[in-house]
Amino acid sequence: MATSKKSTQRLDGEAHNRLTTSAQESSSSANSSLSSMFLDRNRKLDSAAENRSSTSCDAIENKERKIDLSGIEGEQSDKRDLASCSSTKKSLCEVCGSEWSQEEATDFACYTCYEFYWRSKELRKLYYCQFSGTCMLDNTKIKNCEYCRAKKHLGLDKKLNKEQLKKLESEPFDLSMVQTLRIKYQQKEVERLADYEFLLTISHSHYTNCDYIAMKTKKIMLHPAISIEKESQECSSKIADATCSEQQKHSIFECFLGFFAKNINSIVKFAKQIPAFLEFSLQDQRIMLKSNYIGIWMLHLSRTSELLPNALIFSDGSYFTRQQLEIMYHFELVDLIFESISSLTRLRLHDDEVGLFSALLLFQPDKPGIGDRDAARIYYKKICKALELVIRINHGNKDEIFAEFINGIPQLQSLHTKHDEMLQMFGRNKEESSKFAAIIKESFEQTFA
Template sequence: MKPVRGPVVTEGSTKRKSNRQQIPTVPSSLLCRVKSVETAPLATTMGSPLVRAARRSIQKQIDYRCLRDGKCMVIRLNRNRCQYCRFKKCLAVGMSRDSVRYGRVPKRSKSVEDHSVSSTDSATSSQDQLALENKQLAIYDVILSISQAHHSHCAITEDKMKNIVRRPATLMSKIHIPPGQLQFTNEELEVQRLLMWQQLATLVTPAINSVVEFSKRVPNFSDLSQDDQLILIKLGFFEIWLTRMARMIDTEENIMVFEDGSCISREELAVVYSPDFVTSMFDVCSGFNMLNLNDTEIGLFTGIVLATADRQGLSDTSAVERIQDSLVEALTLQVSRNHSTEENLFAAVLMKLPELRTLGSQHNDLLRWYRLQWHRGNLPPLFAEIYDIPKNQTDSTNQT
């Protein structure tokens, strides 16, 4: 009987043995399910022999055959004898085909991929940041343009109001009353109303030029067709004018102060328009003043009023909507910067739009009577044009 030889110990095997001893002891219950031997947890990682074998079988699409009808015992000592049974057992113990198809990603490749992903994310982030900055710059350009236009073409700004000197004024005209007559006849009342209307038109006319010049400087407004520009200016003028004049309404003294300093009483305005309309007008202006908007914000708001896309007769409503959208964004930014503690202010500002629209509609209804009486008065041509009132021929001749 031959003596049993012990293992030949070499320097390399000694090092391997010492290295193995440094690995924490694995419980005896933890066995490799393929080799049926005690193994360290790393033995079943993507670099282990069983995984490499499974990967070769899948990647190379090898069709193995078993000479023992697939009944080979796969253990550590004979695992290379039957590749069919070895691969079969790899799959049987739960190894996924997908998990071994590509194997472990090399460190360098993984680093390159991570760097590529990081670079892509960084580039995307930079592009998004650049797009955001460009959009904000565009909004600031709108704010600057409107601010300059408003200060240049509005007589009612904080600085200009300081130079306005109030003076008493009246719209009333002297009408001869026959001796013994105690009150006006209906005919005389109509004449008086028409004369007062002419006086009011004279006070309002300078503001028409201002609104027209302001409109020309609203970004992209000049790109609209001439017809659409005229429609927006004509139908929006009263609302823009009243927004500007809101600061000039004195609810304590019940007067409206015009840009030349003329103080017109609420009672006289009620004769020209109607008591209910003037009450609504004073209420809306008072509420607007309570918002405490500065000149730039008022300019942006009047720009939004100007670019109202549902004015009757417009041909390119989409272009008008784009103009208004840019102004709304600009006003949103401006209000958030200047009134950061007032959360609901912007919503309150927008709520003034339908109120003004209602007043504009009522004002247009009041104009019907004056349009029917056009031949009895001499309105300033520009005032008559803005409200589509026929011009008196004698007045037009005198103007030329």
């Protein structure tokens, strides 16, 4: 049937071309006789096609083509017949909800959705949703939200592949190599889909919880976190130098603590929105966060570091100068903070890479005390693999970016240790120590209650 239809269309095309050429060369009478010859031929071909057609829909399609050419009345009613008949051949795309023809079949989605999904999956494209991943509730919105579109398609694809795997495994085992290979291929496919889903959740969680993504920091307005005036007022000449420096330290510390708490909370939220992270025991989750948050924090701060040299700039534009930090922290620690930030800045990372690197730090399997080290190692490897691909796509063949980040991890770890030591040092000042401890406790302990 399809062949006969195609040949009809091809012949129609040839006849039409000849008709057009003739129209330019011949008189109007010659033209009209050629037209009627063409119409007759067309009717014959159509009626032959109609006789061969096996379905009533095809018959109506052919009939309509004939009616169009001859201009006979009753066209409207035939068109209605065609529309109702066509609708039986179409179904709704399970992803975007639009109507699609079964001829472009991709199991459950329209061709546009399938193409978008295939490209996203193969290139490990990472998206995020501005509406907390709920666009799937409204089919009119889903085409605008790449994250929800990819996620919904991925869910359906995963379900289908799992069903196929189950079916294959339930078939009587005939010891043939073919069946074994088919099962292995299907298992691999299910695994690949789960990997992509894992990466998508990291990306979405990063965009949702991190205040340092390019879109947000682009509009940043810089202003001192603590005004110099306030500092100097508190430090009037009547007060002795030692008291003055203690007061300065205290006011910088008080102010800094607020920003620190906000950042730590966003890192905790980032982790807790990744389903793979929640698979770990509460004890493991605590260790993973507590031993890696400084590295992730540095990654965040590296996003704003070029706006003002020698300053720590928070996402709302508030900044602390290096001198202010040196009053609060030790010189050595401040040096290490700025060194870490500048080496991360040099990598020129994209937002999706910052999200993946944050997750890479979080899932490091070698942290002392982690119970499920094997699971952490598996996730860590998945992130490494994805990062290598994403970096290649974003930066061309600059493989050294990945290597440089990995080589920089010990520096971040040493910063983390020094920061922990600094927290212990605050023990000399009971009040400050307890405030820092409260922030840490609130972020890492109470959130797991």
